[in-house]
Amino acid sequence: MTFHATVLTLYPEMFPGSLDLSLAGRAREAGTWSLETVQIRDFATSKHRNVDDTPAGGGAGMVMRADVLARAIDHAAPADDPRPRLLMSPRGKPLDQQRVRELAAGPGAVILCGRFEGVDQRVIEARGLEEVSVGDYVLSGGEPAALVLLDAVIRLLPGVMGNDASGEEESFEGGLLEHPQYTRPQLFEERPIPEVLLSGNHAKIAAWRRAEAERLTRERRPDLWAALNKDRQRVP
Ligand code: SAH
Numbered sequence: 516m517t518f519h520a521t522v523l524t525l526y527p528e529m530f531p532g533s534l535d536l537s538l539a540g541r542a543r544e545a546g547t548w549s550l551e552t553v554q555i556r557d558f559a560t561s562k563h564r565n566v567d568d569t570p571a572g573g574g575a576g577m578v579m580r581a582d583v584l585a586r587a588i589d590h591a592a593p594a595d596d597p598r599p600r601l602l603m604s605p606r607g608k609p610l611d612q613q614r615v616r617e618l619a620a621g622p623g624a625v626i627l628c629g630r631f632e633g634v635d636q637r638v639i640e641a642r643g644l645e646e647v648s649v650g651d652y653v654l655s656g657g658e659p660a661a662l663v664l665l666d667a668v669i670r671l672l673p674g675v676m677g678n679d680a681s682g683e684e685e686s687f688e689g690g691l692l693e694h695p696q697y698t699r700p701q702l703f704e705e706r707p708i709p710e711v712l713l714s715g716n717h718a719k720i721a722a723w724r725r726a727e728a729e730r731l732t733r734e735r736r737p738d739l740w741a742a743l744n745k746d747r748q749r750v751p
Pocket of ligand 1 (some may be wrong): 602603604605606627628629630631632633634647648649650651652653654655656657658660
């Protein structure tokens with residue numbers, strides 16, 4: 516089954532970008548996922564092919580027009596297209612590993628990249644767009660956010676990561692950040708690899724990793740730690 520991504524953008528030349536390299540690039544060659552870009556400007560009908568206009572009520576910047584975007588969306592994803600329609604947006608629900616996993620298990624995604632001050636509210640409602648944020652900061656456009664989302668999804672598609680177990684032990688998968696990692700050399704600038712990792716005792720190693728993951732999560736992400744402990748209390 517191929518994951519079909521369709522990206523609506525004013526800058527199609529930003530794709531596949533980084534997604535043509537490494538794991539994602541090989542996976543696209545192998546047909547694990549496909550990418551189609553749609554130039555939003557092709558759906559403008561005015562003489563100057565405007566895709567944006569001044570905000571109703573006044574204020575700075577420009578807003579992407581609902582009619583132009585609706586035509587682009589209807590072309591890219593007719594009403595019976597089962598794929599979720601995402602709008603990259605700083606107002607959206609923050610993207611997390613759970614949503615990434617859900618998307619990776621589905622048929623693909625139609626992703627609209629905003630520019631300027633954003634898009635007319637009416638097309639969000641009329642086309643049922645799900646607003647997705649990649650973090651509490653403002654980008655100049657949705658394209659880098661779409662690349663981030665697709666990167667996170669593609670690496671979870673079947674066969675993309677060589678060692679499938681590595682997906683399960685990672686940050687967020689168990690509600691925790693990942694434990695610290697080490698590799699050769701055994702001594703780096705007077706710093707040894709923690710003894711226990713060289714012990715060959717798998718139970719001890721697992722316990723150490725778990726304890727470190729918990730410590731890091733507590734220290735760095737009290738929000739994740741609190742959510743995890745709330746979940747634990749719910750277990751009878
Ligand atoms: N005026 C808007 C910001 C517009 S930024 C506001 O204050 O909410 C222009 C475009 O960049 C947005 O339409 C969106 O598509 C994209 N973008 C900016 N920051 C983003 C973020 N954190 N996550 C996802 N998309 C973002």
